[in-house]
Amino acid sequence: MRNLVSSSLPKLPSSEMAAAAGGVALALGGWWEEVNGSPAWQDGAFFSLSAAYALVSAVALVQLIRIQLRVPEFGWTTQKVFHLMNFIVNGVRAVVFGLHAHVFLFQSKVYTLVLLELPGLLFFSTYTLLVLFWAEIYHQAKNLPTGKLRIIYIAVNSFIYVIQVCIWIYLGITDNPLVELVCKIFISVVSFVALLGFLIYGGRLFFMLRRFPIESKGRRKKLYEVGTVTAICFTCFLIRCIVVSILTWFLLLSSCVFFFSTLKHF
Incomplete structure (x- = not known):
């Protein structure tokens, strides 16, 4: 049967297949443009x-x-x-x-950056609050102290907002491309911190719930909820971290190429 099917299909030369693939690529490229x-x-x-x-x-x-x-x-x-x-x-x-x-x-580029980056910081604070909620549940179940968890949450978020506001103020004073690179690296680090939080406390809470019998519908639902939210949030912050890191490397390479090309002219 395999021989019959393969023999019944028309065989295109490799040059025609390459041309067809090139035509599809050009069509997709034109559609995207x-x-x-x-x-x-x-x-x-x-x-x-x-x-x-x-x-x-x-x-x-x-x-x-x-x-x-x-x-x-x-x-x-x-x-x-x-x-x-x-x-x-x-x-x-x-x-x-x-x-x-x-x-x-906006006349000043920093206002645009604030509008584009502020929702990301608020998103970080929102979902690290969910990590705090899970951490409190985990510590209470393990009879561990929970008093310092809120302090750590407030301290980490305050530090991140202070650093970001300082970067915005500096960009408002001097429009420096290097500071924009630092800002993107900082956003990548913030996303990495968030995914670590979900990996540690979301994973701990998930495996702790798995140790208990899950005959009840509510406990099964809670286990599914914690596992799903942990996987989704971890994946989202991981993708954001990777995309911002790749963009930072591209900007850094383009800056280096521009710097060396200007040196050659001198």
């Missing part, structure tokens, strides 16, 4: 992202209201603060994508 240069396609993509983030923000707000109505006596718990921050960070992203046409029109 058309999409990349089309304001209508770009507006559609940005407005779709804005709508998606607005939907996630609305869901977080609804969850916050539901929890507050169900247990108002507990005050601002970690879970409520998480939903509030999730509402804020996705709302900010929705506004930035919705007003994308005005984001790059």
